[in-house]
Amino acid sequence: MLKDIISTGKKATRDGFGDGLYEAGKANPNVVALCADLVGSLKMNKFIDDFPERFFQMGISEANMIGVAAGLATGGKIPFTGTFANFSTARVFDQVRQSVAYSHKNVKLCASHAGLTLGEDGATHQTLEDIGMMKMLPGMTVINPCDYHQTKAATMAIANHEGPVYLRFGRPGWPMFTENLPFEIGKALMLNQGTDVTIFATGHLVWKSIEAAKELESQGISCEIINIHTIKPLDTDAVLKSVAKTKAVVVAEEHNIMGGLGESISRVLAQNNPSLMEFVAVNDTFGESGKVPDLIAKYGLDTVDVVNAVHKVLKRKAALV
Amino acid sequence: MAEIQELESMATQVRRDIIRMVHACQSGHPGGSLGCAEFFTALYQEIMDHNTSFNMDAKGEDVFFLSNGHISPVWYSVLARSGYFPVEELATFRCLNSRLQGHPATHEKLPGVRIASGSLGQGLSVALGVALAKKLDGDQKKVFVLTGDGELQEGQIWEAMMFAAHQKIDNIIVTVDWNGQQIDGANDDVLSLGDLEAKWLAFGWTVLHMQGNDMSDVIKVMNEAKAKTGNEKPVVILMKTDMGHGVDFMSGTHKWHGKPPNDEQKDIALAQLEETLGDYPL
Numbered sequence: 001m002l003k004d005i006i007s008t009g010k011k012a013t014r015d016g017f018g019d020g021l022y023e024a025g026k027a028n029p030n031v032v033a034l035c036a037d038l039v040g041s042l043k044m045n046k047f048i049d050d051f052p053e054r055f056f057q058m059g060i061s062e063a064n065m066i067g068v069a070a071g072l073a074t075g076g077k078i079p080f081t082g083t084f085a086n087f088s089t090a091r092v093f094d095q096v097r098q099s100v101a102y103s104h105k106n107v108k109l110c111a112s113h114a115g116l117t118l119g120e121d122g123a124t125h126q127t128l129e130d131i132g133m134m135k136m137l138p139g140m141t142v143i144n145p146c147d148y149h150q151t152k153a154a155t156m157a158i159a160n161h162e163g164p165v166y167l168r169f170g171r172p173g174w175p176m177f178t179e180n181l182p183f184e185i186g187k188a189l190m191l192n193q194g195t196d197v198t199i200f201a202t203g204h205l206v207w208k209s210i211e212a213a214k215e216l217e218s219q220g221i222s223c224e225i226i227n228i229h230t231i232k233p234l235d236t237d238a239v240l241k242s243v244a245k246t247k248a249v250v251v252a253e254e255h256n257i258m259g260g261l262g263e264s265i266s267r268v269l270a271q272n273n274p275s276l277m278e279f280v281a282v283n284d285t286f287g288e289s290g291k292v293p294d295l296i297a298k299y300g301l302d303t304v305d306v307v308n309a310v311h312k313v314l315k316r317k318a319a320l321v
Numbered sequence: 322m323a324e325i326q327e328l329e330s331m332a333t334q335v336r337r338d339i340i341r342m343v344h345a346c347q348s349g350h351p352g353g354s355l356g357c358a359e360f361f362t363a364l365y366q367e368i369m370d371h372n373t374s375f376n377m378d379a380k381g382e383d384v385f386f387l388s389n390g391h392i393s394p395v396w397y398s399v400l401a402r403s404g405y406f407p408v409e410e411l412a413t414f415r416c417l418n419s420r421l422q423g424h425p426a427t428h429e430k431l432p433g434v435r436i437a438s439g440s441l442g443q444g445l446s447v448a449l450g451v452a453l454a455k456k457l458d459g460d461q462k463k464v465f466v467l468t469g470d471g472e473l474q475e476g477q478i479w480e481a482m483m484f485a486a487h488q489k490i491d492n493i494i495v496t497v498d499w500n501g502q503q504i505d506g507a508n509d510d511v512l513s514l515g516d517l518e519a520k521w522l523a524f525g526w527t528v529l530h531m532q533g534n535d536m537s538d539v540i541k542v543m544n545e546a547k548a549k550t551g552n553e554k555p556v557v558i559l560m561k562t563d564m565g566h567g568v569d570f571m572s573g574t575h576k577w578h579g580k581p582p583n584d585e586q587k588d589i590a591l592a593q594l595e596e597t598l599g600d601y602p603l
Binding site for chain 1: 427438447453481
């Protein structure tokens, strides 16, 4: 039930990564970690304190970090690289493409400060293209968890998953609500069953979608909320099953409207069940410096934007009948 | 230890393979490949303790990475003639559905290749990662990597050089194919490498010099390099080679970097290279 989804407090998804990495390191001696001078930002200190011999400080040398990680994976280790999302993708795209993806190395690219919500640092650091870049690489698994607990679970899960993974998370404290929910790579998470519209959401926008659905429920609109944490491989069965029922779709993500989850879902629907869709995403622009709530409002990623998108798609749906 | 003459004889056959491979598909990179025939032959026949029943993780064996992947013909020839895969497969080089991709790749699972290379500057970092994995596992075996000289213009190389010295990665032997040439001309004209020895020394490496087309010197210096491992410093060999070595009209010029010979040129080249171990069938 929607009313049962409540926040138990705020914690950053990057904290979930730090705690998950520590657990993964404890569980498997082959887990090693690399970081390009952002240990504090990536919350890797717990791992480093307990497993110093399995941590490699790379300095501000992301290209080398990706190559060294590919080599460690070749030698049988399970390397987790840590830096900001921009430096995990755009800066090293060719290294990731050739040495990791094409060579199918068991490297876990762990990327913090993704999206707009790193705030004041501005557009140089606010990557909104990373999901697109990473999902285009054959064999790459792309995961964008929605809260602390899901990020921790995802971090632990990818250690046991053979193959390259891009794990995307963020900087700000964010509501926690998935503590008792399951996490399985590639399996969409049903958060609320509804009948009028399906909201597919990933990352920080899952919470915004929950808030929107609560508001819409008070207006008599029944929203199905499906959390797509694994953008690739996409759980197409879950997408098609839900849309067959609701026949109206909103996709919400903290990413450029081009290349993100919305496009992945629209491709699946175009091939199988062409459907009415609206998108809550950044509309092909760079970000800027600002407070997180102000950025979310200005760039159209807020609760009200999800509410409006639902209204819009339902208006189109009604016009069809 | 194999006789020098035996190794030289194999290097000559490797050169024939290179010419025949790039001629058959009318593409590929003969110049750098010809220049490195002694190095690869020595490495796989004499220097490395390696296992042709291929294991990706290379635990308990020496391992080699080719960073300048475009000289794949010389590597494929030596891998095949060392027993990694049938020599006949060299005839498929750069053909559709072949395991012998234009640039080396793991995607088609060719034994002996552990990482894709072609986009330059990446192999040294990868080799350092494997060296670290060996250290974590207490594996005493060595990691070898070859880079081009033009390739040193890539920034990632210098990141890796700094990292290796900082981490005291002393189970790695890097060789630079210092033929002085790259696609657009001489290194010195395109983007000078300056005082290469001083640069590696300044980055904290042990530096050795080698005459790459003199088999005796290759064996001697490679063994010296092995003896210098384990001293808390990475080792680099600056290997002087003659691009196109062994074929007179290809020798010493960048013009055959990425150009195959036509029928007539192929015949002239093969006439200069004795068939010592038997050609693979075409």
